[in-house]
Amino acid sequence: MGDRGSAWTDLEWRWMADFPSGTYDDFLAAFPGTTRSRKSFINRRSEFRRNNPFGPSFDHLRANSDKKVDASGGWRAWVEPMARMQELDAASRTDQDYARIDLETEQDIAVALLSDIHIGSWSTDPRLVERTIDAVLDAGCYVALLGDALQMAIRLRSVGEVMDNQMTSRQQFAALSSLMDELGPRVLWSTHDNHSVAREEDAIGWSPYAELMGRHTIYHDGIGTIELRLYEGARFVSYRIASSHKFRGSTGRNPLAGQKAYMRLEDQDVDVAVAGDVHKPALEVYYEGGRRRVAVNCGTLQTNSIYARRHFSVNARTDMPVLLFGAREKRVTPFMDLKDFRA
Numbered sequence: 001m002g003d004r005g006s007a008w009t010d011l012e013w014r015w016m017a018d019f020p021s022g023t024y025d026d027f028l029a030a031f032p033g034t035t036r037s038r039k040s041f042i043n044r045r046s047e048f049r050r051n052n053p054f055g056p057s058f059d060h061l062r063a064n065s066d067k068k069v070d071a072s073g074g075w076r077a078w079v080e081p082m083a084r085m086q087e088l089d090a091a092s093r094t095d096q097d098y099a100r101i102d103l104e105t106e107q108d109i110a111v112a113l114l115s116d117i118h119i120g121s122w123s124t125d126p127r128l129v130e131r132t133i134d135a136v137l138d139a140g141c142y143v144a145l146l147g148d149a150l151q152m153a154i155r156l157r158s159v160g161e162v163m164d165n166q167m168t169s170r171q172q173f174a175a176l177s178s179l180m181d182e183l184g185p186r187v188l189w190s191t192h193d194n195h196s197v198a199r200e201e202d203a204i205g206w207s208p209y210a211e212l213m214g215r216h217t218i219y220h221d222g223i224g225t226i227e228l229r230l231y232e233g234a235r236f237v238s239y240r241i242a243s244s245h246k247f248r249g250s251t252g253r254n255p256l257a258g259q260k261a262y263m264r265l266e267d268q269d270v271d272v273a274v275a276g277d278v279h280k281p282a283l284e285v286y287y288e289g290g291r292r293r294v295a296v297n298c299g300t301l302q303t304n305s306i307y308a309r310r311h312f313s314v315n316a317r318t319d320m321p322v323l324l325f326g327a328r329e330k331r332v333t334p335f336m337d338l339k340d341f342r343a
């Protein structure tokens with residue numbers, strides 16, 4: 001019921017101008033048989049009070065001034081400059097979601113997965129870090145850095161947390177920079193993480209860690225996909241590798257859940273999915289969707305974390321898995337750690 005859709009007549013507006021305090025009953029008396037509802041009447045009266053068409057004009061009071069108005073051209077004027085800036089930003093970035101690595105080799109190649117070293121933490125064993133890096137160098141492995149290379153306890157959640165920095169954040173960054181120089185072109189790719197990248201972004205809006213990685217090697221700012229191609233003459237074997245610091249679903253209790261879910265639900269062409277973060281080394285070779293899959297997670301060199309000892313386990317597992325990629329035949333052979341690989 002009511003008058004929805006029918007505009008008020010001049011006569012009705014005129015009545016409202018003549019009887020600004022008139023009630024709905026007065027209105028009904030003035031317009032017997034009207035279909036206007038009480039709600040409609042009240043709404044129209046509010047509108048009338050805001051903008052009385054019969055009221056005095058204020059035009060003669062309008063001053064002449066240099067009042068500034070929006071002369072930009074509105075939202076459309078922003079479109080092209082913003083698009084151009086986004087192109088420039090994309091061109092200046094060194095991170096990438098997809099990458100291809102070509103290696104000419106007759107030999108199978110080994111890639112050591114290094115993650116969660118947590119350099120600079122009171123609870124990281126520095127001698128173990130040195131032994132691990134030496135073992136990688138001695139084994140002649142390539143390297144993938146899957147995040148949390150530094151402790152970077154710069155989140156101001158508690159005094160205790162920040163006190164876990166044995167090295168200052170500058171010292172940690174310098175250590176990483178020199179480690180990257182030492183590893184050199186062995187580092188085939190790297191990923192984002194939560195200890196440096198996310199915390200630096202929280203603190204200053206960008207990540208020096210990500211910039212360093214991106215200038216040194218392939219850097220994935222999110223889940224990344226590598227196409228690794230091993231050449232021998234005209235023949236090549238190709239591997240598709242998904243990497244992230246962590247895939248959603250992985251936990252310390254089930255460290256491969258995220259990697260496997262990713263290969264099942266997001267990219268069925270992936271041969272190998274690798275991650276770190278949960279500090280639990282694990283590997284699994286299995287078949288799914290007609291393809292041989294390898295899921296791997298790294299351990300940690302942070303052997304004495306009170307956080308881990310209180311919430312997860314008193315045992316820190318320091319295994320850094322190695323993947324052996326076949327050069328002649330497509331086959332990925334995973335090893336739980338460098339010792340297994342060298343045995």
Ligand SMILES: [Fe+2]
Pocket residue numbers: 116118148195277278279300
């Ligand atoms: Fe970690």
Ligand SMILES: [Fe+2]
Pocket residue numbers: 147148193194195245276277278
């Ligand atoms: Fe992490």
